[in-house]
Amino acid sequence: MTRRLVLLVAVLYVVSLAVGPSVWPWRLGNEVGWAIFWELRVPRATLGLLVGGALGLSGAVLQAWLRNPLAEPGVIGVSACASFAAVCAFYSGLAAAFALALPLAGIAGAAIAVTLLMAAVRAGTSVVSLLLVGVAINALAGALIALVLALSPNPFAYQEISLWLAGSIADRDLRYLGLAAPFIVAGALVVQGARRGLDALSLGEDAARSLGVETNRLGLRLTLGVGLMVGAATSVAGVIGFVGLIAPHLVRGRVGFRPGATLVPSMLVGAVLVMGADILIRLLPTSVELQLGVLTSLVGAPFLVYAVRRARSAWLAT
Amino acid sequence: MTGLVTDRLACQRGPRRVLDEVSLAFAAGAVTAIVGPNGSGKTTLLRHLAGLETPAAGTVTLDGQPLATLGPAQRARRIAFLPQSVQAYWPLLGRDLVALGRLPHGADLARPLSAADAAAIARALDRVDGQALADRPIDALSQGERARLMLARALATEAAVLLADEPVASLDPAYALDTMAVLRAEAARGGSVVVSLHDLGLAARFADRVVVLAGGRVAADGPPGTALQPAIIEAAYGVGFRMLAVEGQPVPVAWARRT
Numbered sequence: 215m216t217r218r219l220v221l222l223v224a225v226l227y228v229v230s231l232a233v234g235p236s237v238w239p240w241r242l243g244n245e246v247g248w249a250i251f252w253e254l255r256v257p258r259a260t261l262g263l264l265v266g267g268a269l270g271l272s273g274a275v276l277q278a279w280l281r282n283p284l285a286e287p288g289v290i291g292v293s294a295c296a297s298f299a300a301v302c303a304f305y306s307g308l309a310a311a312f313a314l315a316l317p318l319a320g321i322a323g324a325a326i327a328v329t330l331l332m333a334a335v336r337a338g339t340s341v342v343s344l345l346l347v348g349v350a351i352n353a354l355a356g357a358l359i360a361l362v363l364a365l366s367p368n369p370f371a372y373q374e375i376s377l378w379l380a381g382s383i384a385d386r387d388l389r390y391l392g393l394a395a396p397f398i399v400a401g402a403l404v405v406q407g408a409r410r411g412l413d414a415l416s417l418g419e420d421a422a423r424s425l426g427v428e429t430n431r432l433g434l435r436l437t438l439g440v441g442l443m444v445g446a447a448t449s450v451a452g453v454i455g456f457v458g459l460i461a462p463h464l465v466r467g468r469v470g471f472r473p474g475a476t477l478v479p480s481m482l483v484g485a486v487l488v489m490g491a492d493i494l495i496r497l498l499p500t501s502v503e504l505q506l507g508v509l510t511s512l513v514g515a516p517f518l519v520y521a522v523r524r525a526r527s528a529w530l531a532t
Numbered sequence: 533m534t535g536l537v538t539d540r541l542a543c544q545r546g547p548r549r550v551l552d553e554v555s556l557a558f559a560a561g562a563v564t565a566i567v568g569p570n571g572s573g574k575t576t577l578l579r580h581l582a583g584l585e586t587p588a589a590g591t592v593t594l595d596g597q598p599l600a601t602l603g604p605a606q607r608a609r610r611i612a613f614l615p616q617s618v619q620a621y622w623p624l625l626g627r628d629l630v631a632l633g634r635l636p637h638g639a640d641l642a643r644p645l646s647a648a649d650a651a652a653i654a655r656a657l658d659r660v661d662g663q664a665l666a667d668r669p670i671d672a673l674s675q676g677e678r679a680r681l682m683l684a685r686a687l688a689t690e691a692a693v694l695l696a697d698e699p700v701a702s703l704d705p706a707y708a709l710d711t712m713a714v715l716r717a718e719a720a721r722g723g724s725v726v727v728s729l730h731d732l733g734l735a736a737r738f739a740d741r742v743v744v745l746a747g748g749r750v751a752a753d754g755p756p757g758t759a760l761q762p763a764i765i766e767a768a769y770g771v772g773f774r775m776l777a778v779e780g781q782p783v784p785v786a787w788a789r790r791t
Contacts, residue, residue, distance in 0.1 A: 281621040413641045414632060416622050417685075420615045424582050425689075426608030426636045471622040471669070475642040 215468055219482035223263065226489040230259035233496050257391045261383040262489040264391075265451045268398045268443035270484015271477060273458020274465075275405050276328075278412040278473030279436050280335050282344055283463070284521060287444045288455030288514075290348025292327040294355035296448035297378045299323025301359050303449075305366045317393050320449030325441030327351055332433060380507035381452030383492060394446040401442030402481065408435055409474035416473060454507045456514020457487050463521060534595050535559055535724055536581060536611070536693050541590035543576050543748070550576045551748045554590070558726055560692065563719045565735035565756075566728040568745035569769050574728040575616060577745065578697045581726060582613035594693070608636035612689040616697040616728075618682055623671035626681050630656055630666070633688030656688035660714055676707040683714060694718055696727040700734065712738040732784045736760055744768050760784050 231251070232238050239250040269287060276285040276292075287293045303309045303319035334347045359378055363371045411432040414422035419429055447454075465479040488506070491513075495504040536558045543551040551573045558564055558581075566574045579585050580592055583599035592599045599607055612633070620629055631641055633656065634649040645653070657663050660680040670678050679699070686694060696715065700708035712734055719725045719740070729735045735742050735756060742759035744752040746768035752759040762773045765784060772788045 409642055410635055410640055414635050416620050416624060416629075417618055417632060418615070418621070420579070420584060421613070421618050421632075423584050423604070424608060424611070424613035424615070425632065426605040428604050466622075470625050470628055472624065472628055472641045473622060474640070 215465070216479055216482065219479060219486065223482055223485050223489070226486060226493065227259050227263055230262055230489050230493055231255045233493050253387055254385070257386050257388050258383055258492065259489065260391055261386055261394070261451060262492045263485050264395055264398045265381075265383060265447040265454065266457060266485035266488025267481045268401065268447040268484070269454060269457040269488065270461035271402055271405065271481035272440045272443050273460075273484065274462040274473075274476045274480035275408070275412070275436055275440055276458065277462050278415065278476065279433075280331065280344060281415060281418070283466075284345055284459065284518065285331075285348075286456065286459035287324070287440070287448075288453055288457070289352070289459060289518065290327075290331055290345065291351030291355055292324050292331070292440065292444050293448045293453040293455065294352045294359075294379070295327035296320040296324035296445045297453050298355040298358050298362070299326075299445075300449035301362050301378055305362055305368065305371060313389070313393060317397050317446045317449045319445075320447075321397060321441045321445030323355075324445035324448065325437055327355075328437045328440050332437070377505070378452045380505040380511065381448070381454035382505045382507065383451045383488075384503060384506075386450060390450045394450040397442045397446035401439045401444075401446070404435060404442065405439035405477065408432055408439070409477060412473040412477075452507060454488065455511050456517065457484050457510055459521065460514060460517055461487060463517075536726070537593050538577075538580070539591045539593070541577075541580060541592060542588045543573070543580065543585065544588040549748055551580070554745075554748075554750055556743060556750065556753065558693070558724045560724045561719055561722050562740040563715055563725045563727065563738060564741045564743060565739035566726065566743050566745060567730070567732060567735050567760075567765075568751070572745040572768070573748040574745055575697055576748075578613070578695050578726065578728055581693075582611055582695050583607045584613075605636060608691075609689065610691050611693040611695065612686040612691040614682060614686040614694070614696040614699055617701060620670055620678075623669045626662065626665040626668055626670060626673070627653065627657075629670055629681050630662075630684045630688050633685040636689055636691075652688050652690055655690075656684040659687055659717065660684045661710070676703055679703055679707060679711070683711060687714070687718065691723075693724045693726070696725070698728050698730065701730060708734065732760060732765065732786075736783050737781065757782065766790065 236250055239247045239255060273286045277283055299319040299322055300316055303315045309316040331347060334344055356379060360375055363375050411427045414425045414427045423429055461480045461483040462476050464483050466476055469475040491509045492506055495506060495509055498504060538554050538556050541551055541554040566577060568574055580587060594610060628641055630653050631639060634652060639645055639649045657666055660683050662680050662684050665673060665677055665681055683699060700711050715725050715727055716738055739756055742756050743750060744759055744764055751768050752764045762775060766773055770790055771786050772790050773784045774787045775782045776785055
C-alpha cells in the first residue's frame with residue numbers, strides 16, 4: 215500500500231505543478247513561465263505535500279495517543295491554537311522583525327493545546343468529552359483570533375480572519391516554504407520514534423508502562439512532534455481541518471488497526487488529500503478561488519458525523 | 533534474596549494508608565493468590581509489584597535489586613503484568629495483540645517479527661489454546677476469548693514473574709477454570725505467579741499460598757488451609773463463612789453477612 219501511495223503522491227505533485235490559470239507554465243519557455251513555476255507552483259505544491267503529510271501524520275499520532283478515533287488537529291483545537299499564536303506573531307510585528315517568530319509561535323500554540331488535551335485524557339475523560347474539551351479550545355482560539363484581528367490597526371486585517379480559520383496554500387512564496395519545511399520534517403522524524411510506544415498504548419497506560427514504555431517521555435516526544443508539525447504547517451497555511459481525521463480512518467483497516475503501522479500511510483494519504491483538494495479548487499469554475507480549508511471542511515464535517523456513528527456502534531465509546 | 537520481594541512496603545493516598553508494612557517474598561514455581569475485600573489494597577499491591585508506582589515507604593526488589601533502579605525495559609522483560617479488565621482500544625488481530633507482549637524484547641509490530649518473537653507468540657497462544665483466535669480481529673471475539681488472548685499477551689513476554697489482577701473477574705466458570713490452569717502451568721514452568729482473586733474457592737484450590745489483605749495490611753500469609761481459616765477471613769471480609777469439604781479439600785463459602 216505504501217508504495218502505491220508514494221506513486222500517487224508523486225503524480226499529484228506533478229499535476230499540482232502544472233495546473234492553474236497557466237497550465238504547464240514551464241512550456242511558455244520564457245521568464246514569466248519559469249517565474250510562475252518557481253515563485254508560485256513549486257511553493258504551492260511543496261506546501262501541499264508537507265502540510266498534508268503533517269496533518270495526516272499528526273491525526274494518526276493523536277488518535278493513537280489519545281486512544282480516540284475522532285482526535286484530529288483541526289477538530290480538537292490544536293490547529294486553531296497554532297493559528298492564534300501565529301496571528302499574534304504576525305500582527306504584533308514580531309514576525310516582520312524576526313521571520314522565525316511565525317513558525318515558532320505556531321509551534322508553541324499547538325504544543326500548549328496538545329498539553330491541555332493530554333491533561334484532559336489523564337483526568338479520565340471519555341471519547342466524547344475529550345471532543346468537547348477540543349471544541350471549547352477551538353471556539354476560544356477562534357474568538358481570540360477575531361479579537362486580535364479586530365484590534366489590529368491594519369484595515370485589511372479583519373478580512374484575513376478567513377485565511378487563518380479556513381486555511382490556504384495559495385500565493386505563498388519560497389520564503390514561507392523555507393520557514394515551515396524544516397520544522398515539519400523535524401516533527402515527522404520525532405514522532406517516528408514513538409511507533410512502538412503507540413502500539414503498546416492500545417492496551418491503555420498501565421499495560422503500556424508494564425511493557426516498558428515510559429509514557430511521560432513518550433508524551434513529551436509526541437507533544438513536541440505534533441507541535442512542530444501542526445504549528446509550522448498552520449503558521450503558513452492556516453487551519454486546514456479534517457485531513458488528520460480522514461487520513462488515518464482510510465488506512466487503519468488495511469494495516470490491521472495497528473497504531474504504529476498507521477503512521478506512514480496516514481502521512482501519505484494526508485498529502486494526497488491536501489494536494490488533491492488544492493488541485494480541485496484551482497479547477498473549480500468559481501469566480502474567486504475557494505479556500506482550501508473550506509473544501510476540506512465541506513467534505514470532512516459529514517465524515518466526522520459518519521465516524522462518530524461508526525465508533526459508537528462498532529467498538530469504541532464503550 | 534532472590535525473586536520478587538517487598539519489605540515493609542507502604543502506600544499513601546492522601547490521608548489514607550492504602551498499604552502498610554507489607555513484607556512478602558514471592559518464590560519461583562508457585563502460585564500466590566492475593567485475596568481480600570474490595571479496597572483492601574490488592575490492586576495497589578500488584579501495581580507496586582509491577583513497578584508502576586513508587587513506594588511511599590519500604591522497598592520492592594527483584595533478585596535483590598530495587599525495581600526503581602532496574603530500568604523500564606529490563607523490568608518489563610522480567611515482570612509481566614496483566615491489569616484488571618484490561619481492554620484494547622483498537623480491534624487488533626489476535627496475533628498482533630499477543631505480539632504486544634514481545635515489545636519489551638524489541639519487537640516492532642510494523643516490521644516482520646524475529647523468529648524468537650514469533651516462536652514465543654506461538655507458544656503463548658498454545659498455552660491458552662488460542663491458535664484459532666490468532667487471525668481474527670478481537671472485536672469479533674467473545675469476552676472470554678479476548679481475556680484468553682490478554683493472558684497470552686502477558687505470557688508471551690516469558691518473564692520470570694507474572695502478575696495478574698483479577699484475571700477471572702468477569703469470566704464464566706469454564707474460562708475461570710481454564711485461566712487458573714494456565715496460571716498453574718506457568719508456575720510449573722518455573723514462573724513466579726501472583727494473582728489477585730475474589731473467588732476464595734479458586735484461591736483455595738489453585739494457589740500454593742494465599743495472602744489475605746485487610747485494610748492494606750497482611751492479615752494472613754500461608755498455604756490455603758491456614759490462611760483461609762474462617763476466623764481470619766471472617767474478620768477480613770466482615771462476612772460469616774462456612775467451610776465445605778470438597779474431595780477432602782476445605783473450601784470457604786460466604787454464608788451470611790455479620791451484623
